[in-house]
Amino acid sequence: MTALPLRYGLDFLPPQRLPPGQERARPQSRGTGSQRQQLPAGRGSRAEDYGGREVARARRKKMLPSTSVNSSVQGNGVLNSRDAARHTAGAKRYKYLRRLFRFRQMDFEFAAWQMLYLFTSPQRVYRNFHYRKQTKDQWARDDPAFLVLLSIWLCVSTIGFGFVLDMGFFETIKLLLWVVLIDCVGVGLLIATLMWFISNKYLVKRQSRDYDVEWGYAFDVHLNAFYPLLVILHFIQLFFINHVILTDTFIGYLVGNTLWLVAVGYYIYVTFLGYSALPFLKNTVILLYPFAPLILLYGLSLALGWNFTHALCSFYKYRVK
16 A cells, blocks of 8 residues: 555544454443443543543642632622722722832833823823723722822922022922922812712712722822923923013913913813713713803903913912012
8 A cells, every 4th residue: 555645644544453352442431339320432531531631620720829800709799808908998099109119110101101192192191091990990090100200390390480580499499398298289189089079979870879989090180180280380381481471561461371271271171081081970071161261261361461470470489488
């Protein structure tokens, strides 16, 4: 017989014949006594292999931690005690504060990416919050890198403000403490708490009462909205204060008040995007209503000659006396 090429495999070989007088293996049996069941011939080894795999799989489940998505959920859909404790607000806050002093664990590149897109495409920033909810089961940031970079921006811009207003060293340090502790942290805590209460009280859908807005997420929304306002009023405006804005002319308060309009408008819009990104909230469009009094105030300020930047500079000088 002509040899077949190797590429055809072994399936083309003729079946092997047993020598005369040799019997086939008897069907293997499993069980004892009357419960013994006969297995078909030729399948005993396959059944044993399957049983061995099941035993090995059961041993691995006992030895290794479970990694399934629903492993932390009990039969009634409630988190077990260990996972529930890990997802509490206190545990998240402790984890966040603990990472605040570990700079090597912070992703500053990603935080800088967020700061850039807060100007160009803030929707992409909140899209990332959706990914965090799906992967880490929380809306708020767990990496304080954004807060650290925002603090650096705040310190640098405030020092620049002190230089433009001809403040001394100690006056600039005092202004820096006022801006960081009062304007950013203090006002931020107040606004975040107010928005957290309003959103949970009046904006949650009736069929989504089991969900609530995290306070940490409300504070993150404030930080996201505060950053463009900070850059416009504490950095870009510095180049126009002495030579344009504080000249007591129509061009001066036109430029200054326009910068205020853009900065506050950015704050309102980014805040609206933050809460509209939550799928369990309703009527978030009401967060855009402050645009009406803002535009009205802007037109009134131009008609009456109000200069908001001049008032801000006078207030800063009064603070450091």
